[in-house]
Amino acid sequence: MKLSKNQKIILALTLVFALTAPTVSLITPYARGQGDLTYIIPLEDYLRNDDIAAIRLVNTLLEENVTVHWAMEPFTVGGVAYPAGTFYIETPFTTRNNISSDVFMEWFMWVAKTNRVLRVDTTTEKITVNSTTLVTPRVVLFYDKSTYDNAINHYERFLSLGFKVKLATADSMVGVWWNDTAHPLYDANVFIMPGGALHLWSFGWGDEATWAIQNITEWVYHGGGYVSVCAGSSEALNSTKTTYTTLDLVDADYHREWFDDTLAPAGYGANEWKALIGPILISVEAPEHPVMFGYGENAVRPGYGPLVPLYYYGGPAYTDMGENITVLGNYSAPISQNLAAAGIANSIWGEPAIIAAQRGNGRIVAFGPHPEWPGPGARLHAQAVFWVAQKRVDTSFLDPASTMYNPVEITYSRVNSILSTIDAVMPYLESFTRTATAMVNLRGGDHYNPAGMWFDEVVMYYGLKLTEHLTTLKRDAVKFQYEYYKLNLLRSSVSAKTQAVIDYALALIDSFFNYSESFPVDNHFIDDSDWTGNVFAPYIGDAADFTDLLGLFIFIENETVELLYPSAFNYTREYYRVYNEILSLNRTTPSLTPDNATLIRWGFDPSIYAGSNITTLLVDFYANITAVWPAGPLYKMYYMFYHTLDICQFKIDQFLLNMITIGDRIRDVTSYLDHAIAMEVGAWAYAVAEWQAAVYQPAGALT
Amino acid sequence: MTANASKNKRVSMLAEFYGSIMLIIIGVIVTVIVSLFFGGLGFWNVFGFVMIFAGFANIIFGLISEKLPNPNSTLRGGLLIFFIGLACLISFLPHILLGTIQIMTLILTLIGLGVTIIGVYQGLKK
Known part of the structure; x- marks a missing residue:
């Protein structure tokens, strides 16, 4: 190609222009x-x-x-x-x-x-x-009955935010003082109470429960931080004002009347707050408060202001507030809710939704809505944790007991006990999840319906989450085996100072596998029967190590297929659909008196109910379904769900989450350690070690 | 060579020249935007640099092939591999953890250099 004069000029100009690329790269x-x-x-x-x-x-x-x-x-x-x-x-x-x-x-x-x-x-x-x-947050998450799926949501949100979460069951908080080293809050500075309901019942009854509850209050009073969501926030309020047992951390009440069964006719369980479930808008009232930084009128990030969309699930709207309370945000407006069904709960708008408070030396942030759900609440939640974390705790519960160089090999059998168990578990977990999905598809577990079973979706959610958690651990096990091998290879090439960090990382990786080989004892009691009279299959016992989990998965799969699904099917057919039929008639023809054949089909005794109108039947039918003692069909369903969910939460996922937390710390440490080593030995020497390790641990290298 | 074939060749070379200029210009724009967005020189520049270097490899091939009695596709391929290898190497060099990919791109660059030398050798043959 022979260039003309013009082409030479163009080429010269292009050359000069091309120089801008490296120039910009180097000067930015x-x-x-x-x-x-x-x-x-x-x-x-x-x-x-x-x-x-x-x-x-x-x-x-x-x-x-x-x-x-x-x-x-x-x-x-x-x-x-x-x-x-x-x-x-x-x-x-x-x-x-x-x-x-x-x-x-x-x-x-x-x-x-x-x-x-x-x-x-x-x-x-x-x-x-x-x-x-900032004080390093040492976060403890209340992990107990009634927090089921919300505890997972919290855990995963905090995991993504980099907080290293310690799980605390009610059992671990009972029978020991808050300032005792055995108490989960001893080496913590933030206590997270998630949503759910009746958390404090998990402590049981009597003096021990009072003691456990008082422990939390005392701990906060002495400088602990309390961050709560939804029901966890209601439990932080003043017990005199709310008239039931609370933690007495915040001098306020909440609008309890919204949770009463006040829609006419009274007595069929149509709590108004249910109509408000869904996303709502929060107005920021204190943008200068550290918890609200980045939110409000001047927010730059989309969705952070002036109104912030957060999910609402029946959390408190505060009222009758005393001193030392700052209102951070108010309920502002609904997004998609059917307000016509909401009755007086419309008055939620303009009422406090997020508050910050002081109790002794401790700080509290109580969220009515759910910042941990997908949406713009993550920063809000993290800032709440940073704000309440005041007490310095220098040690982490994840630190290995010893960091002395101890070349315990991460052998294939150690890794394989995790991998083969997960492979063996998967078919049962798949069947469990599929059955739970079929149960949800019965449409008998409606959160908006007073006779809805509720927990069917939670069972399904556990199926999906357990699959995710096991997949994470499968990846972690092979990755950490590779990392361990690589760090061992490089140990002799680095300075004594870096060797000490390598020893710390090796001990951490070892602790991951140690944990899988010896699970701590969980005191939560799984009974073969409960006080409703239901008898479950004999419980097989807790898993002592990771391989034992297989038996538990077989147990919950069997329980879901043999007990939960048939019960949910019968409940939906015999009670839920009939209830909806009567409810529907109550809206159109409440004074109608059904004939005997219809009464029998609905399960009423004609000798008692002949001549009763639809409204009377609706109220009685609801009362029969939802009887607490002796337990009606709804509560029997609940207890069956609880049984399976308790095993999922306490006997399986608790251990998986603890392993994921150790794994998360290992990922952080090996990340900066790899970089530090590469800076010391050079990029190519580090690469050679990577390849050497990859030859021995190819799966980990590719993960 | 007929007049038409000669004209066609000329047109195709022109298209190649201006195509390469365009590739360089687009590469520069991509590099500048990505550099400003990410901040500085790093692996994020690889796409822009590859475009710029590939453009120059094409132009250099055009200029060299004019001087050679037997221009060949081995030379073109060698130059392209060599320049693309260089572009990758420059982008990955700042990162200490990317040693493996640095070695790989160095090997790529050396292969490109070897193929270019073979291409020049073949091109010198009558």
Whole structure:
């Protein structure tokens, strides 16, 4: 090709133009981590930064004892304005595993870029804004009956935000003082009470229950943090005002009248709040409060303001509030609810939905709606945790007992006991989930219907979640075996300081497999029968280790197929559909008196009910279905669901979640450790070790 | 060579030249946008750099082939592999954890260099 004069000019111009590419690449700031800099994470840059990932990074820094500042006011540095709520980190520092900030922040910048936190600003200027130094949150999640699916939702949300959650069953909180090392709250600074209902009943009755409940109150009073959602918030209120047992943390009542059965005719269970289930809009009342940073009138992120959509599921709207309470947000408007059915619950609008309070030295944030559900609530929830976490707790419950170099091999048999169990479990879990899905498809478990069974969806949800959790663990087991092998290979090539971190990581990986080989004892009692008179198949006993889980999966699969599905089928046919038929007639012809044949078909004794009108039949039918003692068909269904769900929650998923938490910590540690090692030995020497490990552990290398 | 064939060849070479210029321009725009969005030089630049370097490989092939008695597709392929390898190498070099992919792209670049040398050797044959 011979170039003409014009083509030569074009080529020359293109050459000059092409130079802009490397020039822009080199002059735009990509902070390398070295030097004394201040790193600023702009959460409001929603195009470049995912705020959940950014908070996860902050939590990883906090776990390593890195000081993270939380700006309480807006500030400007280097000509860039940052709003209140911005996080920044000053260097130099040394992490608790003795890694220098030069190395750690180099990793930080890499992991930020690969986790959609694309913009981290740096400055050499000293930031002088009024800020708070974050305390590492040590989070305990109440994990007990009635929190079933909501506990999972909470756990997963906190996992994504980088909080390392310790699960606390009611049994573990009973019979021991709050300041005793055996109490789950001893080495914690935030207690999370999820949604559900009647959590406090999990503590049983009598003095022991009073003691357990008082323990939580005392712990908060002495500087603990309490973050609650929905029913967990109702339980934080004043017991004198609410007239039932509560934790007495917040001097307020809630609109109990919305939970009364007041729609005419009274007595058929049409609680009005059910009509409000769904997404609602929250107005931000205190945008200057740390919990609400980033939300409200001036919110930049879509969905964060002026009105914030959050999910509502019957949480409290607060009233009769005393001192030391700040209203953070009000219920503002519905999104898709049928307000005509909501009756007086319409008065929810304008009432407090989210409050922050002080009790002694402790702080409380109580959410009426659900910030842990998908939507813009993640940052809100995380900020609530950061705000209430005040007490410094330097040790993590995940730290291995010993970090001395102990080359216990992660043998194939250790890994295989997890993998083969999961493979063996899957057909049963699949059948369990399929049966639960069929149960949901009966349409007898309607949350909006006073005679709905409710927990069928939760059983199905457990089927799906257990599958997810087992899949995560399968991936983790092979990944950690590979990581262990690789770190062992590299151990002799690095400095003594890095060797110590490798030992810590190896001990952590070992603790993951140790946990799977010896599950802690769970005191939750699974009975073969309950006080409703139902008799379940004989319970086979708790799993002592991961391989024992197979028996439990076979048990719940059998129970779902043999007991739950037929019972749900009969309940739906004999009670739920008949109830709906009468309910429907009550709307059109309430004074109708059905003939005897119809009464018999509906299950009424004609000698008693002949001549009764539809409204009377509706109220009586509802009363019969929902009788608590002796238990009516609805409660019998509930207890059958509870039986299966208790096994899912306490005897299976509790152990899986604990393993996932250890795995999450391992992923964090190996991530920065790999980077630190590669910086020490060089990229290519590190790559050679990767390949060497991949030859021996190919599955882990590819995971 | 007939007049028509010669004209066709000329048209195709022109199209290739301007096509390469366009590829470079698009590559520059992609690189600048991605650099500004991500901040700096890194693996995110690989797409833009590959476009720019492939454009230059094409133009260089056009210029070299004019001088060679026997221009061949081995030379074109070699140049393309070499330049694309270079583009990848530059993009991955800043990252210490990407040693494996750095070695792979270095091997790719060296293969490209080898193939280019073979292409030049074949091109010099009459």
